[in-house]
Amino acid sequence: MTDWILNTFCIVVIPIALILCGLFMWKSCPKKINGLIGYRTTRSMMNQDTWTFANMYCGQLWWKMGWCMLIGAVIIQTITYSFNQKLFNIISPIIMVLEFVLMFYSISMTEKALKEHFTENGRRK
Incomplete structure (x- = not known):
């Protein structure tokens, strides 16, 4: 039971x-472009328009992805634990890796959206 609690905790943190x-x-x-809080890449920090767009876009994406990950992970964890604890111990790290991959994929999706909506100089297309 403690394995389930620890693994589930680790899986729901992300x-x-x-x-x-x-x-x-x-x-x-974040109202002003800064180096501490927000979606910070060279493209997103070009000007206030790119900053606002990138933060709102990535924020929406993370919010949606987070809910999908949370619901999916809890369902998978519950099903695998009830059927086979060895399978549960194999699947738990796989879920964690997938969550990290999806989180980093969101960065490329946000950068792609910035490229689609803004020129190289940061002006709206």
């Missing part, structure tokens, strides 16, 4: 962080 950070970035985008 989705909960994405939900909370995503909601913050989406609804309360």
